[in-house]
Amino acid sequence: MRTAPSGEALPLPPRSVSAPGRALPVRAAIAATTAAAIAAGLAAAAWHLTGEPGGTRLALSLVFGALFGFVLQRSRFCFYCQWRDFLVAGDPRGMLGILAALAAGAAGYAVVLGAWMPDPSGTRLPPDAHIGPVGPALALAGLAFGAGMAVSGSCISAHLYRLGEGSPTAPFALVGTGLGFVLGFVSWNPLYLASLSEAPVPWLPRLLGYGPSLALSLALLAALAWPLLRRLPAPEAPGRRDPLHAVFVARWPVWLGGLAVGALGTLAYLRVGPLGVTAEIGGRSRQAAGALGLLPDRLEGLDTFRGCATAVRDALLTPNGLFVGGLVLAALAAALVAGHFRPALPTRGQVVRGLTGGVLLGWGAMTGLGCSVGTLLSGIMAGAVSGWVFGATMFAGAAATLWLGRRTGLLS
Amino acid sequence: MLRKSVFLLTITAGVLAPTGLFAAPDPAAKPLKEKAAEPKAVQDSPLVSTEWLEKNLDAKTLRIVEVSVEPGVFERGHIPGAQNVVWHTDLVETVSRDIAGPEKFTALARRLGLDRDTTVVLYGDNNNWFAAWGAWVLAQYGLVDNVKLLDGGRKKWEAEKRPLDTRNAEVAPSTFTAQAPSGKLRARFADVLAVAKRERDEQILDIRSPDEFSGKVIAPAGIQELAIRAGHIPGSVNIPWAKAVNPDGTLKSKEELKALYAAAGIDGTKPIITSCRIGERSSHSWFVLNRVLGYDARNYDGSWTEYGNAVGVPVVNLAGTVWGGR
Numbered sequence: 001m002r003t004a005p006s007g008e009a010l011p012l013p014p015r016s017v018s019a020p021g022r023a024l025p026v027r028a029a030i031a032a033t034t035a036a037a038i039a040a041g042l043a044a045a046a047w048h049l050t051g052e053p054g055g056t057r058l059a060l061s062l063v064f065g066a067l068f069g070f071v072l073q074r075s076r077f078c079f080y081c082q083w084r085d086f087l088v089a090g091d092p093r094g095m096l097g098i099l100a101a102l103a104a105g106a107a108g109y110a111v112v113l114g115a116w117m118p119d120p121s122g123t124r125l126p127p128d129a130h131i132g133p134v135g136p137a138l139a140l141a142g143l144a145f146g147a148g149m150a151v152s153g154s155c156i157s158a159h160l161y162r163l164g165e166g167s168p169t170a171p172f173a174l175v176g177t178g179l180g181f182v183l184g185f186v187s188w189n190p191l192y193l194a195s196l197s198e199a200p201v202p203w204l205p206r207l208l209g210y211g212p213s214l215a216l217s218l219a220l221l222a223a224l225a226w227p228l229l230r231r232l233p234a235p236e237a238p239g240r241r242d243p244l245h246a247v248f249v250a251r252w253p254v255w256l257g258g259l260a261v262g263a264l265g266t267l268a269y270l271r272v273g274p275l276g277v278t279a280e281i282g283g284r285s286r287q288a289a290g291a292l293g294l295l296p297d298r299l300e301g302l303d304t305f306r307g308c309a310t311a312v313r314d315a316l317l318t319p320n321g322l323f324v325g326g327l328v329l330a331a332l333a334a335a336l337v338a339g340h341f342r343p344a345l346p347t348r349g350q351v352v353r354g355l356t357g358g359v360l361l362g363w364g365a366m367t368g369l370g371c372s373v374g375t376l377l378s379g380i381m382a383g384a385v386s387g388w389v390f391g392a393t394m395f396a397g398a399a400a401t402l403w404l405g406r407r408t409g410l411l412s
Numbered sequence: 413m414l415r416k417s418v419f420l421l422t423i424t425a426g427v428l429a430p431t432g433l434f435a436a437p438d439p440a441a442k443p444l445k446e447k448a449a450e451p452k453a454v455q456d457s458p459l460v461s462t463e464w465l466e467k468n469l470d471a472k473t474l475r476i477v478e479v480s481v482e483p484g485v486f487e488r489g490h491i492p493g494a495q496n497v498v499w500h501t502d503l504v505e506t507v508s509r510d511i512a513g514p515e516k517f518t519a520l521a522r523r524l525g526l527d528r529d530t531t532v533v534l535y536g537d538n539n540n541w542f543a544a545w546g547a548w549v550l551a552q553y554g555l556v557d558n559v560k561l562l563d564g565g566r567k568k569w570e571a572e573k574r575p576l577d578t579r580n581a582e583v584a585p586s587t588f589t590a591q592a593p594s595g596k597l598r599a600r601f602a603d604v605l606a607v608a609k610r611e612r613d614e615q616i617l618d619i620r621s622p623d624e625f626s627g628k629v630i631a632p633a634g635i636q637e638l639a640i641r642a643g644h645i646p647g648s649v650n651i652p653w654a655k656a657v658n659p660d661g662t663l664k665s666k667e668e669l670k671a672l673y674a675a676a677g678i679d680g681t682k683p684i685i686t687s688c689r690i691g692e693r694s695s696h697s698w699f700v701l702n703r704v705l706g707y708d709a710r711n712y713d714g715s716w717t718e719y720g721n722a723v724g725v726p727v728v729n730l731a732g733t734v735w736g737g738r
Contacts, residue, residue: 126487
């Protein structure tokens, strides 16, 4: 059996999801028409929402989600695949793209934060920014999340955009994520009392001021980029390309996607809230688990923390729900046009790995108060130490699991 | 003849207004036509309209302060020149349950540039709930007549598509020094208990939802139940705060408000105590009764989270909710 990331060598990976013999056919003309219809539908939905009272925020969430999904799909902005490309194939370009996203976002956030909270030295944190508690629980969450990425083949945001590509693993990984969230809620109270309630919530600008904190973040990113830059492959011969082909069909270089993610992160924070993809999944899981009586009566202190809030939803449409919906639909449209939409029937291995990896992803995202997007990206951009800790442990967990998996022959 | 004098008056006002000689809320600075549309002189009214505020944004003695519940609302766009107050931390003591003490309030007022000769316009999200609560805190420190609420609050300002700004206002600090807060606008537990036991002839206005009042629920949906018993204080009447508000968020007219409260027996002849769950929504009704209608009204900020937890006090529980026992 071929496994999710095995075939995904740059630049245009054959899709692991279309295991031979199980792929379902997709016609190009129908695909393009469907993509156009999805784009028009998203635009119409956004237009309709802006007309509703208080709908501007919802409409913006939908648009930002769609743009995020488009960028993720076009540039294959996937934390695990890029990490694996580096570890296994020695290709550092994807990881450099992730660093580019963090650098662009950190600069953008510094501009916004400086305007919103001229004096960062007080006891207050900037509104909504994903700055979380740092302690053993966060490290554990990062490790679990990393392991979940390695087992299921990608992180939650990548599973979402791959859902749009027709991946047979993604639906099971997302179901697993929901289950993992429920496990996270169940284990929350002991973790909170043992570690989280007294964990510090360090924020670099409070400790250093905005300028030095941005300089430190950029210096750290540069230090991480340095060894990667030295392993860059020889540049490809520049070929003349049709611009439309370059935007809609060919894979974007990951650094380009990274810069777009950095810009989107800043703009979304300015207008709606930090990027994050798990608030809706977590909130709905909490609602469902609560209805089934699986939750503890009280989740101590959970709703007082920053991050991908899982507060129970009282509305049908929420900003994060629309963000995730826009992400998946736009990724589907982008995949249809690019010829990356290759639905396939799942194999038993894909089901099992999706579910088990998903549970790890969900538990990690619940305990870490966000995933590779909400805690890592939006955290590091905001100058949160929690983002760095989650990032380091997440990549470590993924590397260790991949190593172990390859040793035992369970992962490729 | 009349037209000429109107013309001259308008010119004079137009020349004087930018000099700052006219304190911001001067109705003379407006053409007579508008005056007819907005009969209340701003000095006398505790409310200002969105239209008036937009015209007077640059007035030097005006301080605009947003008190919203939702974090990030102010930062993503506020009325130009407005400053932010976070009610959770700025207006209260964060360890003990109390309004901000004199020292803390002095620092806040100075930072915001508030003083007795400045006009302060408060506004916020959620129908000005917390802006009204801010007005109640300010009033206890003697900032009463110069403090106004923006009629309709954020909701109306946004609905009318008036401009928002994301930059921070730079305001000269004031030299205001707070004395000990006046207790005249605040009802304490003992006051309420005396009314409940009919030892004192006052009226309690409970502005919670009918289901909270009857005891069907202890707190509104989605809000933590912070009381051990359900129901209401004996002798209180229930008029939910929202009844005082038009659909666009503005307060109803004085006549409508008088009629609304009179129907429940509250006509200003007896002292009134407003109460809710934690004392914030009830400041909205306190503002209406005290500042708009001029009734003798105090706010009970202990509200149901204090009374509903007290041992041995009389409670009316219409719904017959029984605590505990499953």
